[in-house]
Every structure is written in structure tokens, then in C-alpha cells.
Amino acid sequence: MGGIYILIDVVFKKSVTPVLLLIAIVISLYYASSNVHAADETNLALNPSQTDYPQVTASYTCGCDNVWNVVNGIISYTNNPRDRWTSYYSGSATDWVAIDFGSPKTFNQIKLYIYDDGGGVMTPASYLIQYWNGGNWVGLSNQTKTPATPQAFLNTVDFDKVTSSKIQIIITHTSGSASGLVELEVLLHQTADDIAASAMMAQIEQLPIQAAVSLTDKPTITAARAAYEHLTVNQKSMVTNLSKLTAAEAAIAALEEALLPKVKDVALLSAFSNAAGNTITLTVSSVLDVTYSMQADKFQVTANAVSIPVTHAVYDSTDSNHQTIKLTFASPVLMNATMVTLSSQSGAFKTNNNEINKTIPSRAVITFKNLDLSLDNRIGIDDVVRMIVNPALQIDVNQDGIFNQEDIVMILRQISVQV
Ligand SMILES: [Ca+2]
Ligand SMILES: [Ca+2]
Ligand SMILES: [Ca+2]
Structure with missing residues (x-):
């Protein structure tokens, strides 16, 4: 605290011997050290300029003193400098000194530097501190006065943190004497735990x-959690905004969860085997994620009740819609098959909106032999016409329950590619 003088020769008004001088130095060192605030403790009452806020007033001020002396940052109990407010000649049993901060301030400690000249100005009988709650003057909660009864020099009052724009100190004078104050400090006194908790809350x-x-906030959120876990139990109990951290963590968890593939039904629109009998072409309802490694072993094919191992499952690069999968076999195992079924397990393929297929139950694959109704080893328009006109021959390709134009379009595609 720059600018503070600790001069206590008033205590030793009589002849100051070298021993008393030594005592005076020791005492002044004691008061100097007890007056050191933690770096972040600002005296909210300080106003050496005597203008604007904080503003200090009193019920009465001796004409020889100045009430602004109690907020000037100087602590001098001597006449050099003369630095005090006194109620000398007020004639009242009590007087008050009030500080108006001009705006709400948060504080939990007040220090009174009491002037006592051992004569006309004595340590008060008692003092009462109140804060303005916007409508009334009210007492401070959980006050601890050190010392319990007023004494000359420093008196410290600790209490629960309060936010207020004004305080007043009502002083009851010692009978027959006036009271005096050299300085009043209003502080937000912080313990090491307060500082640790405040830093955590700021983080x-x-x-x-x-x-x-x-998701880019994850390192910051993880760091905040690590810092919180590093606090002591007491420090943790003082962190009042932990819910913001847990909410941010929940948001990260939700974002990460959203990145995981969802298992969804993906409709299989068509499944045709080719004339060569070595490929099944599957068309699905969603756009495929071509970066996903398809799982050939998750497709199961049986031909005439015999299980056929699928050698490869690849994306059909000729399909610009990216909805086609080709299952290939090492030999023309399906060439003459008429009863081919296909199933797949979940995870066989993935769509580009991050959905993995659910298990697809067994369904019929439409084989070359199923379509070559004219038995001439080619799929021609005559085969298709024959199917259209004979309900018994119609194939519901997409298995949506009806045979209609959609099915016909898919069958017509077999003509061009498999003649
Ligand atoms: Ca002062
Ligand atoms: Ca034919
Ligand atoms: Ca259909």
C-alpha cells in the first residue's frame, strides 16, 4: 500500500527515549505488515482525490478535521500529517461516518483505524456497521470483530460477502469523549481458497x-475439468458455476455421440444377379458412404439352398447416384440358379448420412433365369411384356407390396446391361 504512513509518536508524546524509539519502530513495522493486502484486494473506499465516488460523509465533523481523511489512503496517527476525522465537539452520544461507493461493490471486510489521543478523543465504546440494501440500513451477517471490543489503531471486521452501494459506521462515543478515525478500508478479503475458487469460476x-x-472447444472444456478436479474439497464447494462446465461437457458428449454411426433401416430397392452368374447388383434407398469399407462377409447368399461365399463387396463406380453395391463371386455360381436369397448383417454397408444398415432379412434375388421367361438366354422386351400382361409372372422388385412402374423400370434396366 503506497502512500501509507505509520506514525505513532502520539502514543509516546512524552520524552522519546532510544528504547521507546525502538518500540515505536517495532510497533510501526507490525502495523505496516498487518496492513499489507493480497495483491487483488482493492480498498473499495479509497479516494485520495476527494472528488466523485467513493464519497464519505459524517453526521458531524470537527472543524479542525476533514472526513475525507478516512479514505485518503494515509494512515497517520500524528499531527504530521494530520490525518483524521473526529467528532470533537459534536455533543452527541453517537455519530456516524458513511461511504457511498456510487455503485454496488462486493466486500466482506472492513478495517477501521481508530484514533485515540488519550484525551478528548478516545477509542469508541462500540461501533456498529450497516450496509444499504436499497431500502434500509441493515446489519452485516456473521460479523467477527477483531478485537471484539474497540481498540486504538487497527480494528478488523469480517463478515459474509455482501454487495451494496453504501455502508455506515455508527459510533457510540466513550462517555465524555469524542471518537476519531484515521482511515476506513472496505475490502473483498480473499483467502487462498477464495482466490483458487475465483480463478476456477473465471475459467x-x-x-x-x-x-x-x-467439438473444437473440447480441449478447453477438458482443461477446465482437470483444473476443477485439482481443487481441494473446500475450494470445490466454493465454485458456484460448476453447472456451466457440466453443461459444456454434456454438449461435447452429445456432439461425439452424433458422430457415431446410427443403425437404421436402409431399404434394399432391388437385387438382381447377372447373366454370367458371378455378380449380384444391389440398389439401396440411400446414398452410400463410399469411404466405408464394405464388409463382404456380412452378406449371405444362398442359391438353391446352398450357401455361396461372397468374394467381394464393392461400390458400383458407374452409378453416379452412389446407391449401388456389387457382390461378386469367384465363379459363375448363380448362372442357372432360380432360387437365390440374400441377407445381410448390420454393418455390411454405411450411408453418407452416417447410418449403418440394420440386419436385412432374407429376400429373393431376381436371377437371370427368373427374368428370361422366353428361355432364349437373353432378357428382351418380350420377357418384360410377358410379365406385365400376366399377373402370375409379375415380380415386386422393390418389395413394396405392389407391382407397378417402379418395378418395370428396374426390370427394363436388365435388358440393356444383360443382353
Ligand atoms: Ca487517512
Ligand atoms: Ca428371354
Ligand atoms: Ca414394387
């Missing part, structure tokens, strides 16, 4: 709100 406050969290 949490920097986090984005839940709705604004993105």
Missing part, C-alpha cells in the same frame, strides 16, 4: 454456453 465462465459448444 468456467470463459467456456461457451451449452448451445454454442463445438
